[in-house]
Amino acid sequence: MAENRRARPMSREDRRAAIAEATVPLLEQHGATVTTRQIAEAAGVAEGTLFKAFDDKRELLMAAAARVFxxxxxxxxxxxxxxxxxxxxxxxxxxxxxxxxxxxxxxxxxxxxxxxxxxxxxxxxxxxxxxxxxxxxxxxxxxxxxxxxxxxxxxxxxxxxxxxxxxxxxxxxxxxxxxxxxxxxxxxxxxxxxxxxxxxxxxxxx
The missing domain is CATH 1.10.357 (Tetracycline Repressor; domain 2)
Structure with missing residues (x-):
């Protein structure tokens, strides 16, 4: 019987990094007007997941900007x-x-x-x-x-x-x-x- 293996849940820091990375192109294209819906779609997560990883939209956008710097x-x-x-x-x-x-x-x-x-x-x-x-x-x-x-x-x-x-x-x-x-x-x-x-x-x- 094949072993049932589950992918290890992503840590909060890994999730933050993945979301911020997905946000960078959107931040370049749309600036501060980028929506959380656009970010969620790009990151492949639900909108609610964004706010489990970040306190608010500002923190998310600044994390994305920091990755460029x-x-x-x-x-x-x-x-x-x-x-x-x-x-x-x-x-x-x-x-x-x-x-x-x-x-x-x-x-x-x-x-x-x-x-x-x-x-x-x-x-x-x-x-x-x-x-x-x-x-x-x-x-x-x-x-x-x-x-x-x-x-x-x-x-x-x-x-x-x-x-x-x-x-x-x-x-x-x-x-x-x-x-x-x-x-x-x-x-x-x-x-x-x-x-x-x-x-x-x-x-x-x-």
Whole structure:
């Protein structure tokens, strides 16, 4: 007789992580207006399950935003890149990765700001609470430092090819790529990966 095996129930922390992960694309697409019904459908759970895992919608959305600011995945991707043949290849690879990340982070930051504004007005569905700007800002600072360290490791083998330290190139790359799409500007601003790499390595002068 076959043994009757039941899947182990998901822990509350695992459930929170799964729901937050499923919420991220919705938060990017809809911002703070995403509904709990949409989230429940994306996560494959009942709406009531959301509020067993989270106290309210605000906590859920902020947990989703925090996952975007978590740099663990990007750092692992940078550290796992195969050795580059030269400095140009090394910079191109990380600019491609960070360029996609910059667009995503910008969309999430706009959503986080919308949550803060909504809380200040106190609409239904977003209970009032401490403004999230400070937490989001601290998370972003930590994320950028972790990324800077990973980029420095990536560029360090080409230290002799640089006139500035690898850590300085890392900071410049992050400032250029992560800060290139301010709020109000379209995601597609015409700055291609090739152009960003060329300016980072050779400057803008003719």
């Amino acid at each position: 978590d740099t663990a995945v990007a750092v692992r991707e940078i550290d796992s890149m195969p050795p580059a043949a030269d400095l140009t290849q090394a910079v191109t690879g990380v600019v491609e990765l960070m360029n996609a990340t910059a667009v995503r982070v910008r969309r999430i930051m706009i959503a986080v700001h919308a949550i803060a504004v909504a809380e200040a007005k106190g609409p239904p569905g977003l209970p009032s609470g401490p403004p999230p700007q400070a937490d989001a800002r601290d998370a972003r600072v930590r994320a950028l430092q972790e990324l800077n360290d990973a980029l420095t490791r990536r560029f360090d083998p080409f230290r002799d090819d640089l006139r500035i330290p690898p850590e300085a190139l890392a900071r410049l790359l992050l400032s250029t790529v992560m800060g290139r799409i301010p709020p109000g500007m379209p995601d597609d601003d015409g700055l291609t990966v090739q152009l960003l790499v060329d300016v980072l390595l050779h400057g803008a002068a003719a």
